[in-house]
Amino acid sequence: MNDTVKLPASLTGNPRLDRWVKFEDDRTVRVASGKVEIGQGIVTALAQIAADELDLPLNRVTLLSGSTEHGPDEQYTSSSLSIMVSGASIRLVCAEVRALLTEQAALRLNCSPEDLIVSDGAFVRDGAPTGLDYWDVAPALDLSRAPTGRAKPKAASAYRLVGQDVPRADLPGKVCGAPDTYLHDMRPAGAVHARTLRQPNPGAVLTDLDEASVRRASGDPALRIVRRANFVAFVSQSERAAEAAAVHAESNATWSGLRDLRGPEQEGGWLVGRPAELREIGAPTANTSGATMIEATYTRPYIAHASMGPSAGVALYDGETMTIWSHGQGMHPLRKNIAEVLGLDPAKVVCHHRHGPGCYGHNGADDAALDAGIVALALPGETVRLQWRREEEFAYEPVSPAMSVTVKVALDAAGNPTDWTQEIWSASHVQRPGSGSGYLLASEALENPPGPVKVTDPPEERGGGGTRNAVPLYRMAAHRIRHHLVTQGPVRTSALRGLGAPTNVFAMECMMDELAARAGKDPLAYRLALLDDARARAVLERTAAMSGWAKRGKGGEGKGLGIAFARYKNMAAYSAVAVAVTVDEEVRLDHVWSASDAGLVINPDGARNQLEGGIVQAASFALKEQVRLEGSGIASRDWDAYPILRFSEIPPVDVEVIGSADDPALGMGECTVGPTCAAIGNAVAHALGRRIYDMPLNRERIMAALLA
Amino acid sequence: MSGSNTLTVNGKAFSLPDHVTPDTPLLDILRNTLGLTGTRFGCGLEQCGACMVLVDGQPVQACNAALDSVAGKAVTTIEGLAGPDGKLHPLQQAFLDEQAGQCGYCLSGILMAAKALLDRNPAPSRTEIAAALDANLCRCGSHIRILKAVERAAATLRAEG
Known part of the structure; x- marks a missing residue:
């Protein structure tokens, strides 16, 4: 048993091989994952891993993703963990299944398993076909057994598909406008359309809604109104009528218990001193008397996921089973959460994932699925297609929390840091339903809203939330985090790409430049002198070379070149980015360069696509984005009020993936x-x-x- | 307003049912009456370009274009971009060659805006492409590949003459 691999959490949580792999009658293999496609190419990459371990061409592998009916429970698709966790699980399962099938074939052929090789799923002995293939021997195997981790997956040198630029499986349909590409395109026969009237804030009470006037405004005399406490939905055969009803209702409903936000709440600085739970992580506070102390505070406001399409859900309740189709990030958690809110047995709730607009974290998708479920429960036998309005998506999705990060550094005589404190004020970065303080939006509007919950943030061993990337990798005697988890924020917050990392890295890496300037050193040389990890140094050095760093001027005349580094979560991929800008009245991006090391890369082109997308999205965060708060909540409800980076603002972006395929895959x-x-x-x-x-x-x- | 209840989409004339009125938005007709769901709903406010189609060759956001504004005109949607034999348009092929997309939700509108550009300007500069796509938003950050794909398609179309 010495060579048994430690099983990933996904495998210990789903300890049946048949939950992962199924041999189909058409000589294909269905491989299942709990992780879902959100535009990141995961379905393609996981198929590459499975096909390699099973010695199959890609066209014999189909990926089933996000099905509570047939697939494994892998919680949420988040934290850049899908390759590391689901990929590792699929690799082990497929290796084990291949070994079991080969043993079975060897028994039948009266030979040793070592005598057999697999080609396109068929067993070959001494270069000659044996007449047996996977599909012949699979029925004799009981795959309901638990994986053991004893089969040895292939060495990186034996990969045929892993490491290749395999085209995305989902893209052809997307460039052709194929039917049923997205959840939003589902039009099951007889389906009805629904829209909601949203409770403006938790605790608000609907005191008046003139249903007759809503029905008139909708233009559909048969408009149905589903009402439960402070939840209202409008249902019609006509999508346009349902939409018109919701628009009219929003401007005519009367509510009590509305909040009155005034605007200061929308800034990161507002958080400082608010009710919070304080944790101190790392070394005890050092005695730095006599040392030169440097301190600065960096902030970021609330940021929207701003998905291109509003959230939607489809639901059908047949009187016994509730079937949900959703573009959320985790179908198994969704099943549990919806069952709880609707008072159904989780075994009687089935959730299927369908593609949606990119979400980059926890947007309104889960909430829209519950909305559809509430309406479906009231209208048994009817398929309900419920879509949010654009304004609803901006106003009611959970947003990424604002942050204030104060960095305090003690310097030695040479100007190098000896002691580092990163003091963070932030609301929770993960309020996914069913985890910590999370809840599904409409549950607040129903008869028995959830009571106060303890606010939590992801623990440090999972990369932290507000504390993500708040520990410097630079050499120094001591460092610590003071994390104020703000418990009463003005708006619902949850996960967006990177969680606290964008703000913590902004604070840390801006401070590094300030320290370099104080020490009279070049920012790149200053960093390199404090980094011991060769892979960290390599991404910085490569990025600097790509950007022509050696020719960097002294700046100050409207042209600038900046560089920064982080290892995501301090345990995933290493990345450095250099940016050239021109600044007059606003910032223009002239060029971006980046080198990253993610160890073994399954699909290099897919990886570059993610690196480029992350750069453009982050540039948009950094230059443009801020959720506006006013009145009962979010006031920035369209793309004029919430601008993002446009085509004319996109610079040339050069990314490189460096690193060795012999190192484990890093998210x-x-x-x-x-x-x-x-x-x-x-x-x-x-x-x-x-x-x-x-x-x-x-x-x-x-x-x-x-002007300052 | 009579005569509005026919519509020509992708070269085919459709007779529309009575519940479709002259003020019905084109996007609603495409998705819910004709079952052409390739054109996306993004915002309904003409701010994002997800619903872009061509009307007599010009890019138009379908979410707020009433039926009577397109009556008698030729509407082209993403479903009409490939040839009748199913052969991909050079733009679609170029988007696949460049793997220009992530979630893909914005792509229908972007492809149609790019088609309008290449129809009037077969050799656009990078700046001209970006300007032509500026009404189209993309949240995944696929812009860089999309710009390259449009350049590639333009080259293919020029080579095909």
Whole structure:
């Protein structure tokens, strides 16, 4: 048993081989994952892993993703863990199944398993076909057994598909507008359309809604109104009528118990001193008397996921079983949460994943699924297709929390850090339903809203939430985090790409530039001198070379070049980013360069796609984005109020994936986000000769810095 | 307003049912009456470009275009971009060659905006492509590949003459 591999959590949680692999009658193999496609290419990458371990071509592998009926429970698709956890599980399962099938075939052929090789699923002996293949011997195997981890997966040198630029399986349908590409396209026969009237804030009570006037405004005399406490939905054969009803109802409903936000709550700085739970992580507070102390505070506001399409859900209740189709990130947690809110047996709730617009974290998808379920429960036998309005998506999805990060550093005589404190104020970064303080939105509007819950954040061993990437990898005697988990925020918050990393890396890497400047050193050389990890140094050195760092000017004349580094979660991929900017009244991105090391990369082109996307999205966060709070909640409810980076603002972006296939695969979907924010901050400081501490680095802030 | 209840989409004339009125948005007709769901609903406010189609060759956001504004005109949607034999349009092929997309939700509208551009300007610069796509939002950050894909398609179309 010495060579038994430690099983990943996904396998110990789903200890049946047949939950993962099924041999189909058409000579294909269905491999299942609990992780879902959210535009990141995971379905393609997992198929590559499975096909390699099973010695099959890709066209014999189909990926079933996100099915509570047939697939494994792997919680949520999050934290850049899908390759590391689901990929590792599928690799072990497929290796074990291949070994079991080969043993079975060897028994029948009266030979040793070592005499057999597999080609396109068929067993070959001494170069000749044996007449047996996987599908012949699979029926004799009982795959309801638990994986043992005893079969040895292939060595990296034996991979045929892993490491290749395999085209995305989902893209052809997406460029052709194929039917049923997205959940939103589902039009089951007889399905009805639904829209909701949202409770403006938790605790608000609907005191008046003139249903007759809503029905008139909808143009559908047969409009049905499903009402439970403070939850209201409008149902019609006509999507347009349901939409018109919701628009009319929103402007005519009367509520009591509305909040009255005034605006200051929307800034990161507002958080400091609010009710919070304090944790101190790391070394005890050092005695730094006599040392030179440097301190600065960096902030970021609330950020929206701002998915291209509003959230939607489809539900059918047949009087016994509730079937849900959703574009959420975890179908098994969704089943449990929906069953709980609707008072159904979880065994009688089935959830199927369908593609949706990219979410980058926890947006309104789960909430829309519950909305559809509530309506379906009231209308048994009817398939309910419920879609949020654009304004609803912006106003009611959970947003990424604002943060304030104060960095305090003690310096030695040479100007190097000896003691580092990163003091963070932030609301929770993960309030996924069923985890910690999370709940499904509509449950607040139903008869018995959930009581107060203990606010939590992901623990450090999972990378932390507000504390993500708050520990410097630079050599120094001591460091610590002071984490104030703000318990009463003005708006619901949850996971967005990188969680706390973009703000912590912005703070840390901007501070590193400030320290380098104090020490009279080049920012790159200053970092390299404090980094012992060769892989960290390599991504920085490569990025610097790509950007022509050696020719970097002294700055201060409107042109800047900045660099930043992080290892995502301090345990996933390494990434450095360099950004060249021109700053006049606003920031123009001239060029971005980035090198990342993710160890073994399953699909290099898919990886580059993620790295590029992370850079562009982070640049948008850093330069443009801020959720506006006013009145009962979020006031920025359309793309004019919430601008994101546009085509005309996109610079050339060069990314490289470096590193060795002999190192284990490291999650990389989020690794460029923090370094991009920080490199922009540093480039702008280089261009202006003064630093801006608060994101977004928009026109208002540039003008304020120029006038200061 | 009579005569509005026919519509030509992708070269085919459709007779529309009575519940479709002259003020019905084109996007609603495409998705819910004709079953052409390739054109996406993004915002309903003409701010994102997800619902872009061509009307007599010009890019139009279908979410707020009333039926009577397109009556008698030729509407082309993403479903009409490939040839009748199913052969992909060079733009679609270029998007696959460049793997230009992540979630893909914005792609229908972007492909149609790019088609309108290449129809009027067969050799656009990178800046001209970006300007032509500026009404189209993409949240995944696929812009870089999309710009390259449009350049690649333009080259293919020029080579095909």
